[in-house]
Amino acid sequence: MPASPDRTALLVELQAALSADAVLRSAEDLRPYECDGLSVLRELPLCVVLPTDREGVQAVLQICQRHGVAVVPRGAGTGLSGGARPIRDAVLLSLARLHHIIAIDRENRTARVQPGVRNLAISEAARPLGLYYAPDPSSQIACSIGGNVAENSGGVHCLKYGLTVHNLLELDVLTATGETLRIGSQALDSPGYDLLALMTGSEGLLGVVTECTVRLLPVPEHVLVLLAAFSSVEAAAESVSAIIAAGIIPAGLEMMDRLAIEAAEDFVHAGYPRDAAAILLCELDGPAVELEELVREVETLLQRYGARAIRIAEDAATRLLLWKGRKAAFPAVGRLAPDYYCMDGTIPRQRLAEVLGRITAWSAEYGLRVANVFHAGDGNLHPLILYDANAEGQLHAAEEFGRRILELCVAVGGSVTGEHGVGVEKLDSMCVQFNAAELAQLHRIKHAFDPEGRLNPGKAVPSLHRCAELGAMHVHHGQLPFPELERF
Amino acid sequence: MCIMASCLSPNWSVFDIDQSQTLQMAVQEAHARSQPLAIRGGGSKTFYGRQTPACDLLDLGGHRGIIDYAPNELFITLRAGTSLQALEAQLAEAGQMLPFEPPHFGPAATIGGTLACGFSGPSRPYAGSARDTVLGMRILNGQGEILRFGGQVMKNVAGYDVSRLMVGALGTLGVLLEVSLKVLPRPDSTVTLVRPMDPVTAVQRMNHWAGQPLPLSATAYDGEHLYIRLSGTGSAVRAAQTRLGGERLPDAEAAAFWVTLREQRHVFFQGDAPLWRLAVAPATPPLPLGDQILIEWGGGQRWLRGARDATALRQLAAEHGGHATLFRGGDRRGEVFHPLTPPLLAMQQRLKAAFDRRAILNSGRLYATL
Numbered sequence: 001m002p003a004s005p006d007r008t009a010l011l012v013e014l015q016a017a018l019s020a021d022a023v024l025r026s027a028e029d030l031r032p033y034e035c036d037g038l039s040v041l042r043e044l045p046l047c048v049v050l051p052t053d054r055e056g057v058q059a060v061l062q063i064c065q066r067h068g069v070a071v072v073p074r075g076a077g078t079g080l081s082g083g084a085r086p087i088r089d090a091v092l093l094s095l096a097r098l099h100h101i102i103a104i105d106r107e108n109r110t111a112r113v114q115p116g117v118r119n120l121a122i123s124e125a126a127r128p129l130g131l132y133y134a135p136d137p138s139s140q141i142a143c144s145i146g147g148n149v150a151e152n153s154g155g156v157h158c159l160k161y162g163l164t165v166h167n168l169l170e171l172d173v174l175t176a177t178g179e180t181l182r183i184g185s186q187a188l189d190s191p192g193y194d195l196l197a198l199m200t201g202s203e204g205l206l207g208v209v210t211e212c213t214v215r216l217l218p219v220p221e222h223v224l225v226l227l228a229a230f231s232s233v234e235a236a237a238e239s240v241s242a243i244i245a246a247g248i249i250p251a252g253l254e255m256m257d258r259l260a261i262e263a264a265e266d267f268v269h270a271g272y273p274r275d276a277a278a279i280l281l282c283e284l285d286g287p288a289v290e291l292e293e294l295v296r297e298v299e300t301l302l303q304r305y306g307a308r309a310i311r312i313a314e315d316a317a318t319r320l321l322l323w324k325g326r327k328a329a330f331p332a333v334g335r336l337a338p339d340y341y342c343m344d345g346t347i348p349r350q351r352l353a354e355v356l357g358r359i360t361a362w363s364a365e366y367g368l369r370v371a372n373v374f375h376a377g378d379g380n381l382h383p384l385i386l387y388d389a390n391a392e393g394q395l396h397a398a399e400e401f402g403r404r405i406l407e408l409c410v411a412v413g414g415s416v417t418g419e420h421g422v423g424v425e426k427l428d429s430m431c432v433q434f435n436a437a438e439l440a441q442l443h444r445i446k447h448a449f450d451p452e453g454r455l456n457p458g459k460a461v462p463s464l465h466r467c468a469e470l471g472a473m474h475v476h477h478g479q480l481p482f483p484e485l486e487r488f
Numbered sequence: 489m490c491i492m493a494s495c496l497s498p499n500w501s502v503f504d505i506d507q508s509q510t511l512q513m514a515v516q517e518a519h520a521r522s523q524p525l526a527i528r529g530g531g532s533k534t535f536y537g538r539q540t541p542a543c544d545l546l547d548l549g550g551h552r553g554i555i556d557y558a559p560n561e562l563f564i565t566l567r568a569g570t571s572l573q574a575l576e577a578q579l580a581e582a583g584q585m586l587p588f589e590p591p592h593f594g595p596a597a598t599i600g601g602t603l604a605c606g607f608s609g610p611s612r613p614y615a616g617s618a619r620d621t622v623l624g625m626r627i628l629n630g631q632g633e634i635l636r637f638g639g640q641v642m643k644n645v646a647g648y649d650v651s652r653l654m655v656g657a658l659g660t661l662g663v664l665l666e667v668s669l670k671v672l673p674r675p676d677s678t679v680t681l682v683r684p685m686d687p688v689t690a691v692q693r694m695n696h697w698a699g700q701p702l703p704l705s706a707t708a709y710d711g712e713h714l715y716i717r718l719s720g721t722g723s724a725v726r727a728a729q730t731r732l733g734g735e736r737l738p739d740a741e742a743a744a745f746w747v748t749l750r751e752q753r754h755v756f757f758q759g760d761a762p763l764w765r766l767a768v769a770p771a772t773p774p775l776p777l778g779d780q781i782l783i784e785w786g787g788g789q790r791w792l793r794g795a796r797d798a799t800a801l802r803q804l805a806a807e808h809g810g811h812a813t814l815f816r817g818g819d820r821r822g823e824v825f826h827p828l829t830p831p832l833l834a835m836q837q838r839l840k841a842a843f844d845r846r847a848i849l850n851s852g853r854l855y856a857t858l
Contacts, residue, residue: 107695130700154643163642166616183832187769189606192854193661195836244562245560249673346644348641378643379642380641415644418644419645445648448835448842
């Protein structure tokens with residue numbers, strides 16, 4: 001399709017502002033950007049721009065402002081909810097070439113980095129100083145810090161060390177109009193409203209991060225991992241509560257159910273007990289003298305709640321092997337079926353058995369298998385629904401099944417997304433979690449930052465119209481799973 | 489006075505009062521008449537923020553009670569008017585605490601007021617801030633709509649983080665009705681060490697140690713002595729104590745020291761001279777501001793007494809990555825918080841309008857135009 005005169009002018013201006021290789025326009029060049037980690041949703045953008053510095057990003061935003069064109073920011077593209085999925089008439093703004101670690105401040109224990117720096121690269125650079133960056137999403141080898149800020153990424157250690165929002169100090173942000181805002185400070189707080197909290201997790205709708213300062217923590221003196229096998233998911237969940245009730249905050253607490261265990265074991269041979277209904281991985285960190293006490297206490301508690309086999313990994317090699325199965329759980333489950341749909345709800349942990357029971361029942365109803373991976377410490381549940389996109393109706397069934405799971409999460413007091421974000425994927429589920437007045441408030445916040453609605457439009461917060469239509473549709477089909485929930 | 493744990497628990501409900509509807513009606517009416525409201529919890533923090541003209545009071549003090557507390561889930565949900573004393577007593581019964589060790593500044597302090605002010609205590613650099621602790625909130629916006637954001641779970645990225653935005657906003661964006669907070673187990677063991685030290689070395693040591701895997705839970709320097717608090721399991725605290733050295737304060741004296749510091753009853757805070765708070769990058773060397781200085785938060789929070797040239801002080805704080813607040817006293821009709829850059833101020837004004845179009849909620853308390 002030939003470019004319209006307006007579009008040609010836009011592209012000419014973008015090319016003039018950036019270097020020649022920084023504007024991609026052929027379908028072939030655009031293809032790698034057609035989706036993020038949620039690969040079922042694909043679209044080619046108007047063009048892809050790859051600025052290398054803040055000035056380049058600002059020029060892109062100002063040019064798009066003049067042309068009234070929308071902008072979709074993108075980090076490493078590892079997001080799982082379609083937050084960076086292109087929009088056909090919008091410019092895709094990749095921050096991947098802003099990838100420099102600007103400074104590591106040993107005394108203040110901070111790192112100042114560009115948004116395209118990979119999460120793990122920060123910890124690697126800080127390690128010689130005995131420091132690291134705590135949030136560690138499972139994609140940390142590839143995902144970028146700018147994307148982490150956009151999604152408020154967590155990781156397996158967030159029960160003890162918090163999410164991205166707890167580990168940020170300062171952001172340099174460009175608004176949709178190309179205006180510069182410095183948010184936060186090098187101190188522990190900043191004057192005025194806490195825009196740092198508001199920006200974190202805003203999914204690229206409020207501004208584009210061009211630089212950020214993150215907090216670094218001392219590398220723990222000692223780390224060990226316990227692996228415990230249970231004959232029931234309930235017993236495993238109870239042991240988690242018991243550990244926390246004993247006043248212990250593990251660095252990581254992960255649970256896997258039987259299907260996830262089998263898949264992981266077939267894939268990486270971590271030595272997981274195949275006959276267990278659930279396994280629990282519990283990581284403890286701290287001074288060696290403290291761990292000596294804690295590991296005995298945790299072991300006793302696990303046994304009391306029926307753990308059958310407990311392995312303790314103290315050396316790095318064994319620890320990595322035990323974690324390997326968990327970290328490879330998604331690709332491992334991916335081998336069981338042509339496709340899988342990864343859910344990301346959070347629930348109060350005490351409702352786990354009930355929620356898993358419902359999922360099992362629905363699994364039978366839809367004829368789709370589900371493997372469950374659970375960040376047990378913080379209530380973040382990742383059911384992986386197995387399906388075959390080429391089989392008639394299975395994608396639709398998987399999506400409906402997924403939506404029901406998320407509605408259940410809200411009904412038991414949790415959230416439709418713990419760490420993957422809303423993006424495009426969970427717009428409908430947002431209509432369940434928030435009422436019209438709340439959504440309107442979220443839209444007013446967006447409007448304060450981006451009155452023309454040109455930054456990542458149509459993502460993260462559904463329109464009231466969409467929710468109203470969805471409500472009507474649900475009622476029409478008589479499928480409303482939780483009639484007691486407020487609708488509008 | 490019946491707000492201690494023994495009478496509050498196990499029967500919280502006797503004292504529970506849900507005034508959401510009344511409060512909502514009051515805000516709706518004020519909105520209809522464009523009538524400004526001054527929001528008040530226990531009235532213990534009226535000294536803070538800008539002085540604003542007298543207007544109708546929206547009293548949250550009666551809107552109190554713990555709604556849901558699950559120690560094993562590490563969260564508590566409560567009404568904003570619940571007294572901080574009652575909340576802390578309830579948590580202590582279950583062997584838990586608020587991680588951010590908030591100052592009370594008076595027995596009437598409420599959790600809502602504490603969060604609206606965004607006050608955190610001595611543990612702040614090591615255990616996180618008031619804002620970090622927030623999981624979710626129910627608020628009233630300026631139109632009197634009851635809105636719920638966040639929840640009771642640690643991880644929740646659905647929608648913008650409105651509940652954490654409320655912390656430190658001094659009620660100018662919304663009336664806090666209910667809050668859900670993350671709670672933590674109390675440490676088994678706490679030891680405070682004290683060592684005589686010069687200011688330059690004190691700041692260096694606090695920052696050097698913060699980069700080591702040590703169980704630090706508070707640090708302070710009073711101009712002569714460095715105070716270091718260690719919290720954790722007995723063995724970890726003992727090991728760190730041996731490593732750091734210094735004289736161990738008797739436990740009762742140590743506990744009293746940190747409370748006195750937190751509540752600003754320390755001798756440094758006595759008298760009517762204006763009190764300035766500087767928040768700077770923690771490793772900033774001692775600043776040339778005379779000897780009326782108290783350093784907390786590993787160097788990140790520095791208190792200063794006396795009438796000062798506000799412009800010069802703010803410039804100095806900004807040069808070191810931070811900001812300066814006229815915390816108590818002085819001229820409170822002018823700006824008491826660090827001036828915002830024009831684009832940042834404009835953004836915050838738009839945000840204020842997004843929550844409170846008619847500017848009826850505590851307007852002018854934070855900045856003249858917010």
